[in-house]
Amino acid sequence: MPDPLMLARIQFAANISFHILFPTITIALAWLLLFMRLRWRATQDAAWLESWRFWTKVFALSFALGVVSGLTMSFQFGTNWPGFMERIGNVAGPLLGFEVLTAFFLEATFLGVMLFGHGRVSERMQLLANFLVAFGTTVSAFWILALDSWMQTPAGARIENGEFHVDSWLAVLFTPSFPYRFVHMLLASGLTAAFLIAGLSAWKRLHGDTGAASAKVLRLGVTLAAILIPLQILAGDAHGLNTLEHQPAKIAAMEGIWHTGRAVPLLLFALPDEATQRNRFALSIARGASLILRHDPDAKLQGLADFPNAHPPVAPLFFAFRAMVGMALLMLATAWSAAWLLWRRGSLPRGMLWLLAGMSFSGWIATLAGWWVSEIGRQPFIVYGLVRSVELASHVPASAIEITLVAYLAVYALLILAYIAVLTHMATKAAAAPAVPGATPLARIR
Numbered sequence: 001m002p003d004p005l006m007l008a009r010i011q012f013a014a015n016i017s018f019h020i021l022f023p024t025i026t027i028a029l030a031w032l033l034l035f036m037r038l039r040w041r042a043t044q045d046a047a048w049l050e051s052w053r054f055w056t057k058v059f060a061l062s063f064a065l066g067v068v069s070g071l072t073m074s075f076q077f078g079t080n081w082p083g084f085m086e087r088i089g090n091v092a093g094p095l096l097g098f099e100v101l102t103a104f105f106l107e108a109t110f111l112g113v114m115l116f117g118h119g120r121v122s123e124r125m126q127l128l129a130n131f132l133v134a135f136g137t138t139v140s141a142f143w144i145l146a147l148d149s150w151m152q153t154p155a156g157a158r159i160e161n162g163e164f165h166v167d168s169w170l171a172v173l174f175t176p177s178f179p180y181r182f183v184h185m186l187l188a189s190g191l192t193a194a195f196l197i198a199g200l201s202a203w204k205r206l207h208g209d210t211g212a213a214s215a216k217v218l219r220l221g222v223t224l225a226a227i228l229i230p231l232q233i234l235a236g237d238a239h240g241l242n243t244l245e246h247q248p249a250k251i252a253a254m255e256g257i258w259h260t261g262r263a264v265p266l267l268l269f270a271l272p273d274e275a276t277q278r279n280r281f282a283l284s285i286a287r288g289a290s291l292i293l294r295h296d297p298d299a300k301l302q303g304l305a306d307f308p309n310a311h312p313p314v315a316p317l318f319f320a321f322r323a324m325v326g327m328a329l330l331m332l333a334t335a336w337s338a339a340w341l342l343w344r345r346g347s348l349p350r351g352m353l354w355l356l357a358g359m360s361f362s363g364w365i366a367t368l369a370g371w372w373v374s375e376i377g378r379q380p381f382i383v384y385g386l387v388r389s390v391e392l393a394s395h396v397p398a399s400a401i402e403i404t405l406v407a408y409l410a411v412y413a414l415l416i417l418a419y420i421a422v423l424t425h426m427a428t429k430a431a432a433a434p435a436v437p438g439a440t441p442l443a444r445i446r
Contacts, residue, residue: 005393007401008080015073018412022066024367028193029059030134047212083392091164095147103140107133149178153246180239187232192363194225199360200427202353209431225335249311250377252304254321255289259303264289272314312379324369
């Protein structure tokens with residue numbers, strides 16, 4: 001019989017993994033929509049308005065799926081994890097409440113104006129609605145990441161009679177890991193949206209769209225990606241150094257370091273074996289891990305043996321981290337190559353267009369891999385170093401969790417496939433249809 005705790009963890013991971021896909025798009029896409037609207041206002045170039053209309057549809061669909069999946073995720077606090085709110089509710093409850101009051105209500109209130117207000121409200125009100133929706137998505141990320149960062153590096157609260165009580169809300173909000181995690185997530189959203197708009201614009205070009213709108217958005221996406229990806233790599237390095245300071249067991253698992261030592265090699269590939277505490281088929285760079293993590297090739301790094309029964313599972317972190325880094329390097333090569341071609345030639349060859357189209361959802365892969373590193377790396381704790389996951393889990397039978405887990409996975413797989421199919425259909429149809437002057441943002445959906 002499967003372990004109920006592991007099944008509960010997998011189910012929550014499935015829910016949060018599906019949910020995070022859509023905020024990762026909408027946070028940055030909302031700001032890009034504001035940029036497109038401002039460009040139209042400044043230049044009166046109808047191509048920017050056409051682009052804004054198309055991408056508001058994508059935003060609306062992504063926003064809707066994000067809201068629905070977020071509601072499903074919250075139910076699990078009362079089913080699989082009832083102890084979470086009982087012990088951590090004094091911290092988590094207000095933060096989640098502030099997220100709803102200051103961010104979600106703001107987005108939901110002005111989203112209708114943003115989608116349907118063109119030609120019905122003044123341009124100032126339209127721009128204000130665009131701005132407030134974009135601001136709301138970012139504020140929402142602030143509250144959620146503040147809570148997650150507190151669970152990773154708890155501060156500002158004490159445990160009394162088994163429950164957390166806040167001593168300083170500033171310390172709770174701005175934990176040692178929060179600035180790194182917040183910046184890393186915003187850059188991840190920017191890259192996800194950049195590759196999405198570049199990829200779908202490339203798909204349009206491949207299907208016969210020769211208009212200025214797809215060309216402008218393609219250039220916008222490529223340029224934004226080329227700028228953000230090196231910044232993300234630098235932010236990721238800083239985040240890793242912060243993690244080394246506060247969660248050394250997570251870093252040891254990510255790097256496959258079993259025993260404390262100096263001049264630790266950087267593993268490019270290996271098969272971690274927890275039973276024997278060794279790495280099979282290791283391909284490494286001598287002293288690389290010490291150099292990257294301590295900026296000293298002879299530096300000492302802690303191994304997993306220093307954290308008995310208090311370190312995360314090694315293999316998932318080891319491979320997820322390499323998937324994230326590998327995707328980042330592929331993004332860097334793709335964005336810089338496309339930017340160079342645009343600068344030299346003014347257009348992209350079909351081969352590059354196909355590559356960008358194939359990379360449309362590459363941001364999802366990198367985000368999921370990074371999220372798994374962050375959240376699995378917190379195990380076996382829910383609040384790092386203070387509260388273990390097993391302490392907060394419910395006693396729901398494994399068979400009941402299995403049934404709902406299979407149902408969740410089936411529904412999520414269908415929704416993701418449907419989402420990608422709808423976006424592809426929208427892009428193909430937009431490539432074949434001429435722009436409709438003066439149309440409302442949703443008028444061309446059939």
